[in-house]
Amino acid sequence: MTSKGEETDLIIVGAGPAGLSAANKAAEYGLRVTVIDEFPEPGGRMLGQFHEESGHWWVGKQIADELIAEAGRRGVRIRCGVSVYGMLKVDDRFEVSTSIGALFAPRVLLATGAAEIPMPVQGWTLPGVMSIGAAQVMANVNFVKPGRRGLIVGINVLAMAIARELSVSGVSLAGIVLPPAGPLAGAAAKPKDNLELLMGLSHLAPSPILRMGSRIARSCNLAGWIANFFPRKGIRMWDIPLQLRTAAVSINGNERVESVTLAQVDAKGEILDGSQWEEPVDFVALAGGLYPLAELASVAGCPFIYTPELGGHLPLHSEQMRTPVEGLYVAGNITGVESALVAMSQGRLAAASIGVDADAIGSGGDRIVAEAMEEVGRTRAAALIQFQPGIAEARRGIYRLWQETIEVGV
Amino acid sequence: MERIQHHPILGKTKFHQPITYTFNGKKLSGYRGEPIAAALLAEGIRVLRRHEESGAARGFYCAIGHCMECRLVVQGQGIVRSCLTPLEPGMIITEGQQLANEITGRKLP
Amino acid sequence: MKPPLILICRCEEVSMEQLETAYQSGSCTSRQLKMKTRATMGACQGRVCRRLVEAWLRAQDPHASLDAELLSCRPPIRPVSFGQLARGES
The missing domain is CATH 3.50.50.60 (FAD/NAD(P)-binding domain)
Structure with missing residues (x-):
């Protein structure tokens, strides 16, 4: 491996609600951010989502457009139609292998969202x-x-x-x-x-x-x-x-x-x-439901835990969105299936943790992270769409496991 | 299948530049930049591929690049996922094909 | 009524019946089922059927392990051409 290729402060995989929210926040802290997504346009699954909420329509496309416009103002690079097929940590930085070549950064945020669970019926391979x-x-x-x-x-x-x-x-x-x-x-x-x-x-x-x-x-x-x-x-x-x-x-x-x-x-x-x-x-x-799409976390060597309330196997992570792999972070549905609003607040939290770890925030970092954590909790409590019962409890179980294993240094 | 020209919630849709291309030798129309799978669906085409081994007909399944079911051949690009690949004017597209199998001795019809 | 033929793995056309046969002949973890039948080894790399294989196994044996390592992910996790691979390594 050589070091040829584009270098940046933070690579985010996934231009959905979590990835774009994180990108904007990280850019606000002064980091150079590249967002990669294999769909031809940014926005993730928000592009097709809308629902009625106390008399008005919540339209995912509008929120996506706002996030994309902000990314433009903040100088975030969004590269769509680009697939990530692998990643590897070499010394203190990640080499992210993509369909347009290798990208390098000391920090990577995985915001790859969820994939669908099938519901097979005889004949389900027929076109249509x-x-x-x-x-x-x-x-x-x-x-x-x-x-x-x-x-x-x-x-x-x-x-x-x-x-x-x-x-x-x-x-x-x-x-x-x-x-x-x-x-x-x-x-x-x-x-x-x-x-x-x-x-x-x-x-x-x-x-x-x-x-x-x-x-x-x-x-x-x-x-x-x-x-x-x-x-x-x-x-x-x-x-x-x-x-x-x-x-x-x-x-x-x-x-x-x-x-x-x-x-x-x-x-x-x-x-x-x-x-x-x-x-x-x-x-x-x-329609069989959703599960966290976490292949890249697996490739990067992140341990997994099985949590049915959150959709199944998911990468072990802290409440601050860190993984046990130094420099690797997660946000959004890769950490468990929840609504787009929760994913957005998780993205902002991940960006705060990244900002602290990269010394980009300065003295108030811990307070910003704590506030972002509280915001995730508030968003979750107010969420209109709860995919499974028991999400908050399941989350606490994961964070407890993190504290008992990673922080203690087992 | 019918295109949604004006969406009741999302407003006016994004069909701008009509173009033509061929699929299995047949000239079809679509819009520049839309996913190939969407253009073919709008033309009523469901079969995008034959299973490499059995030859069974397959269409798109997930539409977001996860399942690989919609892969077909674009001249000059090779095998692509049609749900993620933008349509370009004059593209020459053929369905994904059944393959011969030298181990079982199965030849193509 | 005769049992329906339900494919579990679309890519490799592995049916529920084949899982059953493999299980009866001693493949009793998701990894063994994968090795025996090729379920989850096709073009989608198990993104579509991994959960089905695990659900099916759990229905046979509620104590079957769901360790993520059993059906692990390996790069490349998306289709990549030799040309792209070569450029990535250059």
Whole structure:
């Protein structure tokens, strides 16, 4: 290896909410920052996100545009369409291998976000079957409808949020149904578990679910309640039938999606005999949730911990966003799946820690880091979208593990 | 598939410069700079690739560069992920192809 | 009803049935399943199916290890041409 290539103070991988927020803050502290992203335009998944919030629309694209404009003013270099395929620490600096050559910096922030968990159904390799995030990107970022009429398989926070977006974007949806029961879907195929999950989504759930909620609360036997009372045709959420008693059996078609075989299921998710029918659709969106995309942390030698509440395997990190690899930091969904607002505050916190470590802040550094930590906590507590219950507790567990191992020097 | 020319929340969309290109020898239209996969979807094309071993038809799956399902061949660039590769005027694009297998002895049809 | 044919690994076209067969013949960690069936070894490097392999294994054996090292990530983690590799090393 030689030292040929561009050198900077901080390389940030990922131009989403965490990466851009961190870049702007780090540049404010006087650091030279390069942000890399393999998507052709910066903004990350915010580009296609919008939701209604107490009467007005929260539009991710607007926030992305503001962050990008600020980055421009602060002299942050954003390089899109560039893939990072590896990284290596040589002496006191990182060599980041990219599709346009090697980049060098003493500090790297990984803000690579999350990837989707699939929800397989027989026939899910047919063209026209896509992850639900792909449907979101096609409709809201590329502005091409994913198809004429689609079906969503999998009922979870991500599915409900994107279903709403697709509906607003004018994409026709036949419904949201359960995945087939089995070892891959687990609880996701059980009507009871899904109803419980939806009950926890009161902010997303329109009145029908809330109305049902009080009836359910009076019923001790939730499974029995669904089997007996949940409407066979589902209930409509924003004009999309939410079908808690219907599961996808197979996706059918010759070289492209032509229909999905659906069936009625009992409260445990088992198919009722003779209840199958074919629903004509030309696309299917599979929704299994999100997990932290942390390959680069692994390549860089960062240890991992398994935390189901935050989406699975994630790089061990401190509350200040440091990893055990000196000079390597993390922020955003790579540290656990949460909303864009939490990711942004994590980005600012990571930048504060980086500023302190790089001696760029001066005497008030510790106070700035402490304030940024408090801001993350406040944002998390106020978050409208909670992907999983128990996030704050799970986070405390990670920070405790950090203190017990890394800080003690085990 | 239908393009969303005016998005109810995101406003006027970004289709500026119409261009032409070919896919599997057929002349198609799209907009400069949009991902190849989006342009092909707008033209109603779902099959982007044949599985290298089985030949099964595949289309895009994740649309953000994670899954590699949408890879196809752009003349001069080789195999690319069509969900991340911007469309350029005059591009010559062919679907990802099934390969022969010397170990099993399978030849191409 | 006959059991559905569900592919777990799209890249290498590995079915749930093949995992089952491998598991029965003694591949009982995610790493052994990977080595036996090639699941998670295709073009996406497990980004799509790693979670499925782990979920499937957990359904067979709730105590199966989920150690991140079992299905580790190695560079290059994105497609790269020999030309790009050569330029990166020059």
